[in-house]
Amino acid sequence: MVMARRVVAAGLGLFLCSGLAYGEPLKIGVLTDMSGVIADTVGRGSVIAAELAVSDAGGVVLGRPIEIVSADHQLKPDVGLTIARRWFDEDHVDAIADVPVSTIALGIQNLAHAKGKIALISGAGTLDLYGKSCSPTGFVWTFDTSVLPRATVLSAAESGVKKWFVVGPDYSFGHQMERAVADVVKETGGQLVGTRRAAIGTSDYASLLLAAQEARPDAIASSFAGHDGVLLIENAVEFGLLQKGMRIASLMLFDSDVHSLGLDRMKGIYTTTAFYWDTDDNTRSFAKRFSEKMGRPPSALQAGVYSSVTHYLKAVKAAGSTSGPEVAKKMHELPISDLTTPSARIRADGRVMRDMLLVQVKSPEESKAPWDYFKIVRRMKAEELMPEAPNPDCKLATQ
Template structure:
């Protein structure tokens, strides 16, 4: 399946490279429509392909259709490419899209190091970046940009959800396995702060290569530390491999707990409920949270061969929809009026409900603390989670803009 995804990603990139597209400003067609080009930039063939990949392209297209773009006077084109989880590759694609292919907005972009690079180029080119896939809270902190909106989740919300709940449940001492790049370090940093605020302490950590297939030596270090909680500051395939190998070493049976700080439904599917049961996780979206999320997810599955959406896919849909509304209202794709409209208008859709965008670019909405069900509690395919608590947006992300963000809020 990954090979097929890789081929599709390469084909998408080649297609994007050869098809002449419109420029960044208003380009009126014969029907006097506004031409809009949106680039979905993500991992199409690697460790994060399942949480973003083709599903994010499907989600963006659903947003265009649900907005009824043609009827609204917009001629929208969706293109896509694989950044291979490499900042230089992602930056090169973003620059090419902006310089020669008329891309107005880039969406998704998992892998925090890539997202930070794309954010900087987007600011330089004065376009729009709607991030759904990356987690680092630095996107609205020390690396904030007036051109970037961080939509779905971030390391601060993950820490305030899973991290705080784990400490309250008795996990007072922590040892981190940290993916050695921007995301992992941000997640360890933000979770450490929450653990210490809640009365716990961190007694050690180890940086792990990204991506990694073998966590055995790192897990043994964590086991030897005697920490009550092993915090997995990683995601996707890294989380799956770490949990599987921890199970093989019987780490949980010895009394230590795993805290999967960023867990997706696709991870639980890969692990199986037998291994994943009891894991706490934080997410603003779950396909079966309510009737509206279920209906949308069933439509999504029809386009993806039965695969249900992750929160990244939901974020791509939601951010694209809000962006298209802003383009329509502004009457242009020029970044400044579009972003101004996005930030002054309530974001409202069936997946996240009503929300606002903070001055630093953080999209505000409630997040949820879930627990993975036991096999005996699951009644259907993909029935993975039970709701533990809903965390208000201000508690999860912070009510005020990140003080590390120095951009002019205007």
Template structure:
């Protein structure tokens, strides 16, 4: 298990030693004399390129931009690889909370791992802010007072992409679905959208994660009457499915490939000839504004790649947490959660976002289409904006929520 710590700069530590007594009294409200954040991520599996070391770098940037300390108390960052195993993620979270005195866990790609960590976080009364897992159950039936679903979810992916594709006339769908919590939730949420728009789900097949050979699944999809082959997959599975779909000539046979979850790192790895024309939903693209470009340039200097929306979300999650801790004057989870929910989310990717009572962050989402090679003018110039979707349309309304924290009228 890889662990690693980032502490405040020496100068910040020296400065903290000279703080006046009132500030020292305030910093005493922080447990153990430090604020400790754990980045639980994928360092070795199919999401390691889109999260992994890039998520750690984004968290580092957020801590550095905050000055390395809060009210004179140093911020420490550690990380671990959950290996895409729920039991490994759960045991890491338990050890971090019980032994290492971690105050908050960030990132957690893989919905099965995130759901396990969510429950342990509730049991230990700490904070978890999920940037990379997708399952909308995190703020649905599995919601807790201690969890925030930060960046996106399967409901938003389903509604933004699903509605647009069905509206274009592609109304019969066949799902290739990763056989774990994320894939199940994404197929469920998207299938519901397709059917609500008078479309039809004609079939689906569940596939093991980290799959290298999609041939039998693609042949089943090709033999179906569906107009759309929808990939409810992530990371390397999505890359392999798109690559092999091109090799099998699914496009030439009249099938339309829809990648329900696609990161820019995966488009970069596959190349525009293989991905051109694909529609995708994301809350962030590096080339959207001066602010996104400025952050992405700094990130690129560290990682030699543009940030994915997962990694951009990690930066925002850490920043919002530190702002809340500073405002609250404590790292006690109930007070910090209350402060985060009362504080608007404002950073380079979100303007006046809110943290809802179920833990869902509401932010605008965007439907993009991957450019053709001829349309792309430079490396990483991959997307063109199709439409913007306001937060209240993109995410599940509270009236439909299964979260027990939500007060029903």
């Protein structure tokens, strides 16, 4: 496994010149996918995002330098838990951020709760994280398996889409996405005409797309992410499905995915995202700094790491403590406001109540600059997509 550590030095020179002594570092671990199918949307970029958050906080909190450590969980729950235990027990890490893949995130959040530490989950979105497995020190920052389908299907229904076919990965995340699509389709008076699942890393989606084509839907909803999602769309283009007027609604699509396949093949596809770099002056400012280090703008998941670490550090300062439970309480109390998330709050179950953006992939003619890939169709308010009441399966929120 690959592990790295770095003290973010922004502001440290002034602190040293003041003559004050340092305490032990406050450590934040970025546990991510550095080499798998979603590494482009998290990975090194998530580490950079965390470092930018630390830099914006001045590099020091409560008289302690802030240190970022990182590791690749290799998409394996056992590897992720081994790293997290070492971080908590031996390296005295105070919080873990990112954690893509739901099965890994659930284990990390449970472990963090047991250790009195903070889990900042921006890379995973199973409902269980703020449902039956919710934690007083766990937070679901960027997306979940209810919000993405709801936003995408509601918007498509408004434009006349009635018949849906759902494809996705054959594990809990994909299953939850499938059920969520079915629920919203029913709510909008539509029809679910079929579903198909495939394992992560499938090399050919021809059988899924043939089944979809035979069902004659108005749209295919895909919850495949990363390289898997790109390959499915590539296969759909090769089959001529888009040319035949079938709509592809990708429930998880990032600008890095569009970059890898190209606007000519991706044009017209709809998706929902928590962040797009070219939304306003603040997002463009953040993207510029991020791009200077990464060579491209941040994904929504990487922006989620920045936002969650930023809010965590604000809460540490406000609480005057690094105690996990005390910081978590302050995180719930404080509003979320940063360059990537202008206005949000945390629900009692740990879910961040945030607006989402429905976007459409531009055509090559519409794109005017590098990474100018999405046009914003509409902003969907948190209240449209998420109930005010916490998840009833979260016992913490009902006590």
